[in-house]
Amino acid sequence: IDSEDDLLQECISSAMPKKK
Amino acid sequence: PDSPLARWTKSLHSLLGDQDGAHLFRTFLEREKCVDTLDFWFACNGFRQMDLKDTKTLRVAKAIYKRYIDTSSIVAKQLKPATKTFIRDNIKKQQIDSAMFDQAQTEIQTSMEESPYQMFLTSDIYLEYV
Numbered sequence: 001i002d003s004e005d006d007l008l009q010e011c012i013s014s015a016m017p018k019k020k
Numbered sequence: 021p022d023s024p025l026a027r028w029t030k031s032l033h034s035l036l037g038d039q040d041g042a043h044l045f046r047t048f049l050e051r052e053k054c055v056d057t058l059d060f061w062f063a064c065n066g067f068r069q070m071d072l073k074d075t076k077t078l079r080v081a082k083a084i085y086k087r088y089i090d091t092s093s094i095v096a097k098q099l100k101p102a103t104k105t106f107i108r109d110n111i112k113k114q115q116i117d118s119a120m121f122d123q124a125q126t127e128i129q130t131s132m133e134e135s136p137y138q139m140f141l142t143s144d145i146y147l148e149y150v
Contacts, residue, residue: 007076008063008083015065017039 025150032129032137036061048145049136053094057128057136060088060095064125068118078116085111089124098131099124 002010027034028041035041042058049055063084070077088095089104096104103124110120140146 002076004079004083004086007080008087011066011070011080011084012059012062013066014069015062017037017042019039 028146029141032133035137035140044145044149045137045140048140048143051145052136052139054136056088056093056095057098057132060084061125061128061132063088064121067121070118072116072118078114081116081120082111084121095124095128099127103127 024038024040027038035045036058046055046058049058067077067080067084070080085107087093089099089107090096107120107124109115110117
């Protein structure tokens, strides 16, 4: 099971702009 | 004319929509000790895209609350008390909604637009990149 920090990091990363 | 740099100066939103722009702004905020505001802003966007039926979503809402709102972090300092109470009550009742962080995100965005974004556009980090 993922830790809280991992979940939060994953959530932030999912919203970051990707390289065009 | 529509270079990345021209877009960065157009609005905070266009700066954050560009990978290099967001990265450079993050470096600037780290130096200014307020990078939490940016991470919170992205966390709100990420949360909005999550599936409410997924049990992970409640855990992420709790993690965002614990990390940025129920602390003395710069995010909590910049939020209106009513906004924090609204989110706390939602978490307590386990009433998770995609828009539950929208008001908080708007408040943080407004405060970023007023100060750090303007400072960034005249900072050496930005000027060196240009």
